[in-house]
Amino acid sequence: MKKYNYYFAAFSAFFLWGFFSLALKPISSYPSLDILFYRVFFSVFTLTAINLIFRRKNLKKNWEDFKIMPKKKRQKIIILTLVGSLILASNWLIFIYVINHINVKAGSLAYLICPILTTVFAFFLLHEKLNKWKWTAVCISTISCVLLSLNHFQDIFYSLVVASTYALYLVSQRKNSEIDKFLVLNIQLLFIALLILPFYPSYSGAVPTAPLFYMCLFCIVVLFTIIPLFLNLYALKGLDSSTVGILMYINPIINFTLAVFYFKEEVSLLQMVSYSLILISIIIFNKKVLFGKKNKSKVIVQDSKSI
Template sequence: MQNGLLSAALAYVVWGLFPLYFHQLSQIGAFELVLHRTLWALGFLLLVLAWRKQWQWLSHAFRQPRVLVLYATSATLLSVNWLIYVWAVNHQHVLEASLGYFINPLVNVLLGVLVLRERPRPVQWAALTLAAGAVLWMSWHTGAPPWIALALALTFGLYGLIKKTAPLDALEGLTLETLLLATVAAPVLLAWDLGGHSALAGAPGSLWGWLLLAGPLTAVPLLLFGHGARRIPLGTLGLLQYISPSLQFLLGVWLFHEPLQSTRLVGFALIWLALLLYSGETLWRTRRAA
């Protein structure tokens, strides 16, 4: 239990500090950065598989079209989520990105209703209503919905929905996803470089050093999360997931000095209240069941 708690918490801390990393690569466009992130992550995962001598599943997976379609879909959602997140961080939208991951648990509940035909409990309905009110409030005061937050929450929510029924474990599933993405990313990146669009032409070695970290920084938190999720109660995992957007929120306000108007703060407060209701009720039911 303690080992799983530490693993999951560490994964969320790393994800919460991601804006610091992507800020170091701000001179690289989000599209090019996601292409590199895919390839370096794949290289790291292949090294892990080689060290563990864990190759048997790969040929079996490629003989199952349904598995390939499932992971191609999850890989597409993951890459779109990465692209939006990197663009948001590099264009001073860290606060709105953090809002997306605050909303994400409530989007999961909504997807459960719409896709899995689940029946939310009354407190969950109240949390969803508050979250919808927060989005409407922000839309009314800013003149447009918080598209970045909604897109991040929806893509990651759909990604989690697919992974819920996916047949492979964390390491194998992530490897297959990045392998499928790499079949597109590699030729696109090559054409991007040959076309003279790369921001890395003549880049200093330090920038390449930061870029090489994309592999382990992408894979390790996901592997830690997979390790921890199997060892701690779902209610505890649900509470830990707020570590990441909380850290992003603090970085956006105090380090990147993004404006936090009072109207925007009201929207965040409504989301936090919704999460308090949702998490408190989940924790109460988990303890009662235990």
């Protein structure tokens, strides 16, 4: 029964993230930089409060573990954490800009191709191996991107930039596993906040006074940042990363559905074909996870029957 709880947690996290555009679109009149400022500041405040109030034992344990680590490992953790914070900040800013000033479909496409780009970056940067099925999926995804760029170069360009920054963030953090992930995120956001704080007086607009802005910001910080991260951390306790990775595609599928049926964005036949190719590439890419376990379970059932 507990296994289903892990699946439900992962599903709920990506299901929530799929509706992120609903909180961004109502405040699209505000500059993207302002939204980033307030998202970072409010997220840091909330995450720090959670860690200091509810996770003090965890903080103490992580600090003790960090102090006894070799110097090189400590330096590696610090570099990966700070570099990751810079990549994450750029991803957030570009994503907000794309959703509010390009279109929702571009944001949806970004997170459809993100898992493919993550694997390609991991192949070149971390020297992880790819089998023929995964290379086939990468090629199909590339073809779909080329098709989309024929008439919508701006969309595909921004989608690739968003996907690339998030993929680089994931790859950079794969080797940053010695410290609690939630604490790492808190440190990264705190570092981002300290970096952008000097620019806030010069580059921010007037302090928002409309209640709608703070209502949407509250949703962004709580519903689309804090809660999904907690659910993801809980899910990863009982599920492997590949299973959680498959469930990630709930997010862009909901995004694309909202773009077509709620925001009434136009979708051409070429775009539909391209998105279909991406979905096919996703299935091929995760062939072993999607179908391998099923076949394995059948073998186990057959063996149990023979016994």
